[in-house]
Amino acid sequence: MSSPVSSKPPFADLYFGMSDSRNEASENRERFVRSYVDLDGASDAVLAGRKFLVLGPKGTGKSALAWYLEASEINGTHLADVRDASALPLAEVPRLQTGQAAGPERTVVAWKFILLCNYLELLLRDQRCSLHQNREVTRVAKLLRDFGFMGDASGRALVTASNTTVEIPIPKIGTIYRRESKAAISIYNLIPYLEDWVSTAEAEIRHVLLIDGLDSIFLNDVKYDESLSSLVQAAYALNQKLRQHDATGSIVLLVRNDVFSRVALSLPDSQKMRDDMSIDLDWRILSGPGGKDAPLIRLVNAKASKALGVSDVQVLDYFPASITVGGRGSRPRTFPTFQYLLNMTRHTPRDLLRVFEEIRKVAASSADGTAGEVLRATVIHEGVLQYSTKYFVGAIQNEFAGFEGGPEGAQAAITSIQEIGKQTFNASEFREALDGQTPPRGSEAERLLKLLFFAGAIGNYIAHMNESYMQFYHRRDDSQIYLKGTFILHHALIHAWAMRRTKAAASGPSTRTTQVTRRPARQRRRTRGGEDSGQS
Template structure:
């Protein structure tokens, strides 16, 4: 007989889950968005969602599902994680206006086309079935790019090389067939375009997927960083459209970006690209029945049990408060400790497992203990880490102090202002900006005495934010910070 302590609920990081057991990851993945087909048809290339929503997992799922569909030897997956590259290369956050500004947007775009193009070309040259591998001129061309530093993993270095505007580069000319006699000379600004043309017309029966991730793990709090990300999204959309126009069925790109980071990117086509070519991995919604939330399907899928079977492991109610207390439906109680992301659910249930007794029914006190530990060990640290680059460093350092100074679970604008003043950073951020950030991250919600219930999850925008207050603090944070539920 199955029991809760023996079930698998996933890992916090998709990369680790895939490395441990790729077959299990693929079999237990909940694909709500038909990702595999949408990417295959060049319909989508941009994966948006809050931290922990499964963006990195989406790229691995697409690659593994294609391998199952077309055969493991027929799919070439090339992940580029800027978080990993930041440890050995120049981080994107280090870019400044001397390299990236409104006056040189075309150069930033050119560098991204080159950066992406060379990685796609590298992948194709690893494919023995691709016609480019039989052309010595193409192989020499790539070798020359490496020697010139134009094929580096370091994007800032490529941008510097493009900005140098030195002499032209000889590129194999491609008009349906590459020959050793045909080539053309292009400038460094045009080099990325020429490589994309080469990639778009390459012929192979196999699939090549380039996934760009880790853009939001080292956010730079400067205009150059946001312009660089805007350029990447703009170029990604252009490449996707060119591959579609060329009827290319072999080469694909995916770009993963946090929705709160994407919100900071300002360029005219941003909303259109997000709407037409983006997949929003939102799991939170205003659902009155907590048992109908899709995250239970996600968790049951990971555990390889039916959703009703999973919910059957839980006590029906959890008792909170002193004395006889009040009973809260366990599913609602647990969801209120999360911000409606798969990562939160996996971490929460892994924590509860550690407090459960093998071969015994899970009890309300065990649920409460697991939820409390999840909130104190994971939730608060996530809130702080997500703020890097989006809030001033002084505010991030004091965010725990600010929240702990709130008088109760429900608080007013004036009480938040008092907490901010007590942290002595009132000059670093306005009440409105801090409130908007906490609302976007699902750390606070609008309080309405008549609604009786507030759901906490990441929002895409602040359109629904009540800037006058009062507000209510996330339930998990309330427990983690030991804040009273009543001011009396």
């Protein structure tokens, strides 16, 4: 008798997206929109103007939310513009001459002007918006475009004029002409008029301006704090006015939660912002046996099924319940498969989707990918190896981007870890390896260890008599790395570099992984990722 044909789609046909949501949306807009997975109705809350802060560590889907709203314009319910904050002159904004004395108030005014110009540009994209009927608005908008104050180059145009007070001629019509006694007006004196225009505009659809890219620039420096806190304060004030007038849209900031926690000290209303108008993208809650019903797995299942247009795909059904690892000079050990895969990630959607995508590629090149059968362990191991070497190592290196001496520091740190050549090490060993490079960089050991720690590349290894813990802080938290203790490499780096494992760190089922992340109420919650790594 022939074996029954599986009703599951082939694993090779499953879709797990791309590393960059913007690239994913550009490649196939319809598939990206169809396969997007919302967390707790975040997109609706943002689009409706109920939330203006989208918080979360890097890799949790902040950019995906922004590009989903931009791509889903095809539905005809809204217009969305995504502006890249890395193109904005964050360090320069506090120096812009707005007419006030230097300080936070002046910086808030400058940010209001930048945000209002970009939001006005968005409204004027809507040909049915009532602003098109206001000749004063259209003439002022043309002048602002001519000066370069609208669109992606708005920040650069302001910096060009940072040492002077820019004035524009007043059109001899409308409210401004009647109220002002001069023939020209400072651009910053336009702010009350711009606020009035955008908050009272009428339209049939919603509008949302999203500021993305704050993960892509160096923000761990006090010189940015005034600018960032003022940006948040300006967006909050503008959104309050938009909501007060029941306006057609809002201005949304996509911010790492650790960055917001740091600048919150300068924001008098930071707790109100967080409580009332923010949404925290956190997928890292484990639930169910072995985590099979965890939000991260629900995300993977939903994305795969939506992309194929089928009602249900259970991705873990393609995998054996457990997987054996080790065996090359060490005692083989068996782990639940989901635990094994999850511990190769930093508990973020991007990491886990990349694991499945690399396994899918391997399966597609073998017989495993042609039918809905359980994948062989060799396919899974090879996919995890490809993920570790092709994606994870590069992702860690990218965490150094924007830091002073970032590329050189990243290379020095990674080279030193490889030269140490083992799973656990201490600060002295790391410093010695740095000093062995040309030029010696041992004086940077503390800074580089912190960057590796914040990137999720290393954790603190804490050994007790009966059990041991590995604490990985995902991205930057207020708590500092324990520099005098023992460090342990992330499983994926051990895997990528075929590094030997420290016997004590892989010595039994009592060892477990702990990841700590920033919570909205500034409390820490520990999320268990399962047993430690005899995983290879």
